Amino acid sequence: MTEPVLTASGLSVVHRTRAGDVHALSDASLELHPGEFVVLVGPSGAGKTTLLHVLGGIQEPTTGTVQVGEVELTTAPEREIDRVRREDVGYVFQSFGLIAALSAEENVELPLRIRGADPAERSARVAHLLERVGLAAHARQRPGELSGGQQQRVGIARALAGSARILLADEPTGQLDSHTAEAMIELIASIAHDDGVAVLLSTHDPSVRARADRVLELHDGVLRAAS
Numbered sequence: 001m002t003e004p005v006l007t008a009s010g011l012s013v014v015h016r017t018r019a020g021d022v023h024a025l026s027d028a029s030l031e032l033h034p035g036e037f038v039v040l041v042g043p044s045g046a047g048k049t050t051l052l053h054v055l056g057g058i059q060e061p062t063t064g065t066v067q068v069g070e071v072e073l074t075t076a077p078e079r080e081i082d083r084v085r086r087e088d089v090g091y092v093f094q095s096f097g098l099i100a101a102l103s104a105e106e107n108v109e110l111p112l113r114i115r116g117a118d119p120a121e122r123s124a125r126v127a128h129l130l131e132r133v134g135l136a137a138h139a140r141q142r143p144g145e146l147s148g149g150q151q152q153r154v155g156i157a158r159a160l161a162g163s164a165r166i167l168l169a170d171e172p173t174g175q176l177d178s179h180t181a182e183a184m185i186e187l188i189a190s191i192a193h194d195d196g197v198a199v200l201l202s203t204h205d206p207s208v209r210a211r212a213d214r215v216l217e218l219h220d221g222v223l224r225a226a227s
Helices: 050-057 076-088 103-114 119-132 148-159 178-195 206-211
Strands: 006-019 020-032 037-041 063-068 089-090 166-170 198-203 215-218 222-225
Touching: 006 050, 020 063, 020 198, 037 050, 037 178, 037 206, 050 166, 050 198, 050 215, 076 089, 089 148, 103 148, 103 206, 119 148, 148 166, 166 178, 178 198, 178 206, 198 206, 198 222
Parallel strands: 020 222, 037 198, 037 215, 089 166, 166 198
Antiparallel strands: 006 020, 006 063, 215 222
């Protein structure tokens, strides 16, 4: 098996409350490998979003480490964490998270603008990604003119704009009908298997398990391989 692009060890997230400590994550460890489609399942409140936020450098764990390539996120300076979020890790949200005033191509281009990419490089990369997600003909349309499935495809293209090696998808089909959700999972699986991206996708949908290379279960903050 290839070397992991992400390694997490002993992750715990503890929230201090008046009623006592709440363990959102308890000693969670995992590896993600290039070209692997991993599905994370568990009930609401199990800690799935917390785990994805920690792996993506959005939230600090109480204890434990996250290694992305050569960078240890829990000890790296903020500028290096920002670089990892821009270039190595793409994040797809259930709520799409698009900017309503921007067109599809402008939403996808935004991370490249922030990164300071050359205009010609930006244009070529955006065109390639919109073609990859089947939206080349909708480049000039704004989110309000697109269906839910199309908006999520824009979100996926935007997440991959920085040539991310890791894609974290938090309930990406939660707002989609079953037919559109199936097409979305097909796309995300192909991004892993055909493009070599390491994908970790959280879901409530049991049918997604059948598409996964591996399934992880999270219950009350405890992560384990699915039985």
